[in-house]
Amino acid sequence: MSFSVVMIGAGNLATHLAMALKATGNQVVQVYSQTAASAAALAEKTGAGWTTSPAAIIRDAQIYFLAVKDSAMLPVLRESGLSGQLLVHCAGSVPMTVLHGFSDQVGVLYPLQTFSKNREVNFRTIPVFIEAATPDVETILREVASQLSETVVNASSEQRQALHLAAVFACNFVSHFYAVAEELCAANHLSFDYLKPLIRETARKIETISPFEAQTGPAVRFDRNVMDTHLAALGKFPGFQNLYETVSQSIFDLHQKK
């Protein structure tokens, strides 16, 4: 089955999702973005029309995907005048029920991945979490999600929020620690490239070993000697000292608890 869809949003998630929907045989009929250049760019990639005016969003598509930032979702819907259409948002931390002001036919399709402008991702490998207000919506969302991905999972709004939060730790925070390591290298005239095999292996290790089991380093045993040496070496980076202390304490606490 194929569907006619409107993509509300033209950022990284909207772009990857719209292109995957098109690649799986659906028709993207229109793209909305408040930024004309973004709307036009995604429209060109998907063969869709585009608009920067919520009121100009067409009324007769089969599915409306909302992939704008959380705070923009309801204002855009209000201005659009959409009512009763099948509305599907893609946000981790927004409950499905916020859409009920506009329609009974609502749901969520949440792909758990980090999307960047210039990076291809294979949508087939991305877990897609769905939530639906009615059995009819669930049938449609499961159909669309299964076209996109090998892994389609029903998840409540609460579970989805937990996934989003877990993703903040496993992606956003991890990325920061890569950035801290990059800073430490730069301050000592060392290429960040030297750390890449370690970063690769650290990520690969947890494919087969639980991260709790994989944990090594001085904080597990709260080795004050090594930790104090590290803290002293961080003297030029007082912000990183606090970070070091807090994370070390957290590692120790987690391992004491178990």
Place this chain on the structure above:
Amino acid sequence: MSFSVVMIGAGNLATHLAMALKATGNQVVQVYSQTAASAAALAEKTGAGWTTSPAAIIRDAQIYFLAVKDSAMLPVLRESGLSGQLLVHCAGSVPMTVLHGFSDQVGVLYPLQTFSKNREVNFRTIPVFIEAATPDVETILREVASQLSETVVNASSEQRQALHLAAVFACNFVSHFYAVAEELCAANHLSFDYLKPLIRETARKIETISPFEAQTGPAVRFDRNVMDTHLAALGKFPGFQNLYETVSQSIFDLHQKK
């Protein structure tokens, strides 16, 4: 050229290093560990003799690798009675000069990687950092290190400490954040497997984009709304709330600074 070596230590690093040394044509003549089972196991893998007595360490090997934990290094050397041999430690945070009490011929060979018992690693891809007290030692260490790895780099004790500290952030701390994500999944009856594509992509992304540039998430713009939602959702995990606040602040600070 091939060398006769004694491996002092039989943990993960010692095991991977001894096996790589053997695989590249060197002869591991003896393994020391305070634990007989560990010494015997590594000796069997490398065709070496073994001992649990520092005083029984043979005197006439060409290179002595010290791959015991930092605090054990000097006690073992003292008990061994070794004096004047070529002593090479493998520790990130220990200055080379601590070996000078035992020999003029000293150096460091530091492979930057996380080693686990049941995981094969390809030593050729691991950056190896060397430091040598004399040009003769440097020649030997560069020869050995080049047999092991494609990437051999001279690094001072200060640079090596910075690398070790960067590795704590990029490996140990990253691993903890994977573990936190695992906890959050478990508490919500979700498989940690769902996060693996995200973890993979987050690690891959920094192969081509600087981690500073790759940073996304609410903390970059200190989006108090989203952050407060996340903190509320972490209500069952007070320790993780503090962690969330500290890391978010650190992300924001780093991005304000630049």
